[in-house]
Amino acid sequence: MSAPALATETGNPNSATMRRVVTASFIGNLVEWFDYAVYGYLATTLATVFFPNTSQTAALLSTFAVFAVSFIVRPLGGVFWGRFGDRNGRRAALSLSIIIMSCSTVVVAILPGYEQVGLLAPFLLLVVRMVQGFSAAGEYAGAAAFLYEYAPARRRGLYTSVVPASTAAGLLVGSVSATVLTTVLDPGQMSSWGWRIPFLLAAPLGLLGRYVRLRLEDTPEFLELEQQESSSNTPVKETFTNNRGPILRAFGATCLNAVGFYMLLTYMPTYLSNQLGLNETVAFTSTTVALTVYIVAVFGAGRLSDTFGRPRMLITAGILFAVLSVPLFLLLGVSGVVGIFLIQIGLGLMLTGNDGCLPSYLADLFPTRVRYSGFAFSFNTANALFGGTAPFVATFLISVSDNPVSPAWYLAAAGVVAVCAVALNQASSRRTARSN
Numbered sequence: 001m002s003a004p005a006l007a008t009e010t011g012n013p014n015s016a017t018m019r020r021v022v023t024a025s026f027i028g029n030l031v032e033w034f035d036y037a038v039y040g041y042l043a044t045t046l047a048t049v050f051f052p053n054t055s056q057t058a059a060l061l062s063t064f065a066v067f068a069v070s071f072i073v074r075p076l077g078g079v080f081w082g083r084f085g086d087r088n089g090r091r092a093a094l095s096l097s098i099i100i101m102s103c104s105t106v107v108v109a110i111l112p113g114y115e116q117v118g119l120l121a122p123f124l125l126l127v128v129r130m131v132q133g134f135s136a137a138g139e140y141a142g143a144a145a146f147l148y149e150y151a152p153a154r155r156r157g158l159y160t161s162v163v164p165a166s167t168a169a170g171l172l173v174g175s176v177s178a179t180v181l182t183t184v185l186d187p188g189q190m191s192s193w194g195w196r197i198p199f200l201l202a203a204p205l206g207l208l209g210r211y212v213r214l215r216l217e218d219t220p221e222f223l224e225l226e227q228q229e230s231s232s233n234t235p236v237k238e239t240f241t242n243n244r245g246p247i248l249r250a251f252g253a254t255c256l257n258a259v260g261f262y263m264l265l266t267y268m269p270t271y272l273s274n275q276l277g278l279n280e281t282v283a284f285t286s287t288t289v290a291l292t293v294y295i296v297a298v299f300g301a302g303r304l305s306d307t308f309g310r311p312r313m314l315i316t317a318g319i320l321f322a323v324l325s326v327p328l329f330l331l332l333g334v335s336g337v338v339g340i341f342l343i344q345i346g347l348g349l350m351l352t353g354n355d356g357c358l359p360s361y362l363a364d365l366f367p368t369r370v371r372y373s374g375f376a377f378s379f380n381t382a383n384a385l386f387g388g389t390a391p392f393v394a395t396f397l398i399s400v401s402d403n404p405v406s407p408a409w410y411l412a413a414a415g416v417v418a419v420c421a422v423a424l425n426q427a428s429s430r431r432t433a434r435s436n
Helices: 015-041 043-050 056-069 074-088 090-109 120-136 139-150 153-160 162-184 187-194 196-200 202-214 220-227 235-242 244-274 280-308 310-332 337-355 358-365 368-387 390-401 406-435
Strands: none
Touching (some): 015 090, 015 162, 015 196, 015 202, 043 056, 043 244, 074 090, 074 368, 090 120, 090 196, 090 202, 139 153, 139 358, 153 358, 162 187, 162 196, 162 280, 162 358, 187 196, 220 368, 235 244, 235 368, 244 310, 244 358, 244 368, 244 390, 244 406, 280 310, 280 337, 310 337, 310 358, 310 406, 358 368
C-alpha cells in the first residue's frame, strides 16, 4: 500500500485531511461509547428488569456488578486489539471494533427480562456486556493513537482531546436519551419497553461510524512503518519485554481517569436520585449540563497541555481531586438544585484537566511500533480494576458506611495515585536524560 498524498510540504497532513480524521474519530468514538455507557444511565430501570426479586440496594449492586464484570475482559481485549492494531493498522482495528460493539448493543435491546426466563436473563446480560467490554477495549487507545499519529507534533494535545470529548459526547447522547425517556414515560412503561429504545439505536449509529472510518487511510506513521517493513510482528511480546516501566506508569496515570470518568459522568445520576433524593429527570439534566461543559472544556485542557506540558496538567488535576473531592461531595448534600448543577460542572472541569491531556501523555510513552498495544493494555487494565468497578464500589461504600460522602474518598485516592505515577515518570525521565 502506498502512502496517500495527504501531507503538506512541512510533512504534516493538510487541513482538509485533519478535518476528516477528526470527524471520523469523533463520530466513531461517540457511537461506541454511547452504546457502552447507556447501560449506566438506565441502571435503576435495568435493576427492576433483570433483578426484580431483591431490595433496591441489592438490585443496584447486582446491576453494577454486571457493569463491573464486563470490564474484566478489557485487559484481554486490550492485548487483542493492541496486537491487531499494531500489526494490521489502526483503521482496521477501529472499523472492526465498532461493528462488534453495535451488534452486541442491539442484542441487549432484545434480551428477555427476569420475568420471562428467570436467572437466564441476567446471565445473558452479563455475556453481552462482556462482548461490549471486549470491543470497548480497542476503542479509546485506537482512536487516540490514530489522532496522535496524524496530528502536528505541537498540537497533539489538542487533537487527541477529541477522544475524551467524543467519549463524553457519547455519554451525553445517552444522558439525553435517558432524560427524554424518563420524562415522557412512566416507570411501568420504562420497565416494560422504554429502556430498549436507546440500545436499538446502536444499529444505524454503528453503520454510520464504520462508514466514516473506512473512508480514511491509516496514519502516516503506521504507513511509514509498513513501507520500511519495520512494523512489529510480535507487538505484545515487545511491549512487555521493553516497555514494562511505561506500562506501570501509564496504569497509574490512568487511575484518576478511570474512577473520575465513571463515577462523575456515569454513576452520578444514580447517586443524585438514590442518595440525595433528587428527581430522576433533574438528576439526568444536571449530568447532561455537566457533560456539555466537559465536552467544550476538554479541548481547552488539551490545548493547554501543548503549551504547559502534559505532566504539569495531570499533576495539577490529581492534586485538585485529592484536596477538593470530599468538600465538594459534602456540599452536594446541602445544596439546592442550582448548587448541585454548579458542583457537578466544577467536578467535570477538574476532570478535564486530567482527561484532556491523558491520551497524548499515554501515546507519548510508547514508540509507534507498540503504541496501540502499550496504550490499550495499560489503559484498559486501569479501567478494568478501577473504572468499571467505580459505580459498584461507590454503592458498596455507601451501603457499608451509611455515609453518602464515602465515594469522594475513593475519588481523592485516585487523584493521589495519578499524581504519584506522573511524578515518578518525570523522575525516571530526568534520570534517563542525565545518564545520556
